[in-house]
Amino acid sequence: MYKGASYNIWSVLMVSPFVIFFLLFWALPLGLGIWISFHNWNVSAGNLGFVGLDNYKMILTSGTIYNNLFITGLKNTLYFVVISVPPLVIIALGLALIIDNLPDKFKTIYRTIFFISYSISVTAVSAIFLWLFNNNGGFVNNVLMSLGMKDAVNWLGEQPYAWLTILIATVWWTIGFNMMLFINALNEVDNSLYEAADLDGAGAWAKFRYVTYPQIKNVGFFIVIMTVIASFNLYGQTRLITNGGPEQSTNSLIMNIQTSVFGMNQLGIGSAMALLMGIIMTVILGFQYWLNYRKKD
Amino acid sequence: MKRSTRKAIPLLTLATIIAILFLLPLIWMVFTSFKTLSESMASSSILPQVWTLENYTGIFSSVTEAPIFRWLFNTTFITAIGTIIVVVVDILAAYALARLNVPGKKVILGMIFAALAIPGIVTLFPAFYMFKEVGLLDSYIPLIMPYTASTMGVFLVYNFLLSFPKDLEEAAYLDGASQWQILYHVIFPAIKPVAMTLAVITFLAIYNDYLWPSLVTNSNEMKTITLGIATLIQGSNFVNPAKMMASTVIATIPAVVIFLLANKHIVKSVTNTGIK
Numbered sequence: 001m002y003k004g005a006s007y008n009i010w011s012v013l014m015v016s017p018f019v020i021f022f023l024l025f026w027a028l029p030l031g032l033g034i035w036i037s038f039h040n041w042n043v044s045a046g047n048l049g050f051v052g053l054d055n056y057k058m059i060l061t062s063g064t065i066y067n068n069l070f071i072t073g074l075k076n077t078l079y080f081v082v083i084s085v086p087p088l089v090i091i092a093l094g095l096a097l098i099i100d101n102l103p104d105k106f107k108t109i110y111r112t113i114f115f116i117s118y119s120i121s122v123t124a125v126s127a128i129f130l131w132l133f134n135n136n137g138g139f140v141n142n143v144l145m146s147l148g149m150k151d152a153v154n155w156l157g158e159q160p161y162a163w164l165t166i167l168i169a170t171v172w173w174t175i176g177f178n179m180m181l182f183i184n185a186l187n188e189v190d191n192s193l194y195e196a197a198d199l200d201g202a203g204a205w206a207k208f209r210y211v212t213y214p215q216i217k218n219v220g221f222f223i224v225i226m227t228v229i230a231s232f233n234l235y236g237q238t239r240l241i242t243n244g245g246p247e248q249s250t251n252s253l254i255m256n257i258q259t260s261v262f263g264m265n266q267l268g269i270g271s272a273m274a275l276l277m278g279i280i281m282t283v284i285l286g287f288q289y290w291l292n293y294r295k296k297d
Numbered sequence: 298m299k300r301s302t303r304k305a306i307p308l309l310t311l312a313t314i315i316a317i318l319f320l321l322p323l324i325w326m327v328f329t330s331f332k333t334l335s336e337s338m339a340s341s342s343i344l345p346q347v348w349t350l351e352n353y354t355g356i357f358s359s360v361t362e363a364p365i366f367r368w369l370f371n372t373t374f375i376t377a378i379g380t381i382i383v384v385v386v387d388i389l390a391a392y393a394l395a396r397l398n399v400p401g402k403k404v405i406l407g408m409i410f411a412a413l414a415i416p417g418i419v420t421l422f423p424a425f426y427m428f429k430e431v432g433l434l435d436s437y438i439p440l441i442m443p444y445t446a447s448t449m450g451v452f453l454v455y456n457f458l459l460s461f462p463k464d465l466e467e468a469a470y471l472d473g474a475s476q477w478q479i480l481y482h483v484i485f486p487a488i489k490p491v492a493m494t495l496a497v498i499t500f501l502a503i504y505n506d507y508l509w510p511s512l513v514t515n516s517n518e519m520k521t522i523t524l525g526i527a528t529l530i531q532g533s534n535f536v537n538p539a540k541m542m543a544s545t546v547i548a549t550i551p552a553v554v555i556f557l558l559a560n561k562h563i564v565k566s567v568t569n570t571g572i573k
Binding site: 008010011012014015017018019021022024025026027028029030032033036043095098099101102103106110111112113114115116117118119120121122123124126127128129130131132134136137139142143145146172177180181184229232233235236239240254257258261267270271274275277278281282285 | 305308309311312315316319320322323325326329337338339340341386387389390392393394397398399400405408409412414415416417418419420421422423424426427429442443445446448451476504505507508522523524526527529530531538541542544545548549552553555556557560564567
């Protein structure tokens with residue numbers, strides 16, 4: 001073995017920048033957040049005393065303003081997860097299947113076009129969709145009216161249109177990433193399996209169900225997990241396109257935590273909410289892992 | 298036309314329709330930026346009837362309230378420095394953890410895995426408070442340094458090194474190569490693809506971040522381009538789709554150009570992250 005004890009000093013030198021950054025910018029804020037969540041802590045005035053579990057109790061007692069913020073935000077966010085994950089995964093798979101079946105010389109150009117919107121920042125995406133779907137002077141309404149529709153659709157100020165706008169913007173923005181992961185998985189599928197299926201006279205659906213699907217299942221699971229995390233972190237689109245409206249129906253959990261911290265100056269309660277959100281996300285992801293592994297056994 | 302191409306015509310048609318749908322918002326953004334204010338509010342056609350540059354000249358003349366080029370500089374500076382630090386620091390750490398005797402290795406690896414499972418929102422507001430208490434808000438430090446705590450990079454490189462054979466390193470060592478020579482001549486060339494992946498992921502994460510920069514900056518001069526566009530959306534004097542789209546075009550074009558130039562690497566990066 002060439003790993004001698006003499007390397008110890010080098011190994012410490014190499015690993016320590018990362019460890020220091022990690023402790024300083026991750027472990028320390030995490031510990032501080034837990035500590036703060038047990039205190040009445042203002043952003044401006046600082047620590048106003050230990051309160052034990054009171055912050056958590058207040059968030060979880062129905063009727064308080066913080067309970068309202070937390071539950072509304074959680075419900076809206078879960079709603080978005082439920083409506084966004086299926087299209088973000090299924091349409092991505094559809095696009096990947098289209099590209100996989102195109103003649104080789106066309107693959108790159110279409111792949112690039114479907115993926116290009118991923119390079120645009122969330123705020124630029126919001127600017128574009130805000131003005132595409134604006135109630136007053138938005139392009140989509142202008143087109144619909146010129147086609148003979150009488151009343152403008154209140155895309156941003158009325159449900160379900162507001163969620164629909166957020167959903168369209170999100171799908172347009174991020175679907176290319178999931179598609180790329182699927183394309184890669186499809187490339188790995190052994191072509192001889194398709195040839196064998198052809199010989200057996202399998203149709204397109206049977207080929208997908210019995211050849212493609214088992215081969216891309218694992219990547220598919222990984223994509224679902226990543227998409228759930230991304231949708232849970234909904235913030236920019238609802239902050240900028242609908243600003244939480246109409247009637248707070250698109251206020252995401254992160255937006256409401258931000259309101260608790262800055263709008264209400266309650267860093268203690270905000271930190272408790274963030275920790276609860278972290279726990280909920282971890283539980284949901286753990287449950288998904290459990291489901292996936294249970295099926296395998 | 299070749300037979301395979303002819304057979305693919307229905308699929309090509311479908312792909313083309315979807316491609317047009319995907320490109321429409323971008324095409325609309327570009328053309329709207331050349332429309333007059335009144336036309337941009339009322340028009341139902343993509344192309345401008347009257348072409349104007351007033352939206353772009355307007356941006357140049359309002360750089361004091363919306364210093365868009367300063368924002369572009371900030372983003373360039375922050376993403377470049379941040380990405381370099383993350384790539385170097387993570388590669389060194391991953392190499393040490395995968396190949397050398399690091400004291401407390403199990404503890405460090407355990408922390409890395411734990412951190413991967415914990416969502417970022419948990420550390421966001423306390424980290425803001427930390428920077429506020431030490432008086433570093435509105436500087437480049439909070440805009441760069443927190444990204445170095447991400448454990449994703451160490452995890453990626455560490456995993457890669459575990460599956461990479463040690464023979465070359467051992468041969469180099471037996472030939473009397475120093476630790477740095479082994480790193481420079483053997484490890485760096487081998488991990489180039491993973492390093493590129495890490496660079497792309499880090500670049501995109503810093504470039505696209507909106508909430509964190511909005512917490513740690515106050516002044517207009519310290520904003521990133523991503524945050525700056527948000528400020529324009531929320532500002533009252535930009536209730537003007539044409540001018541908004543001109544700003545968005547300026548904000549977006551550098552990223553799209555980088556994306557197209559680095560397309561191959563980005564594709565590979567996504568592929569690499571998707572493997573495991």
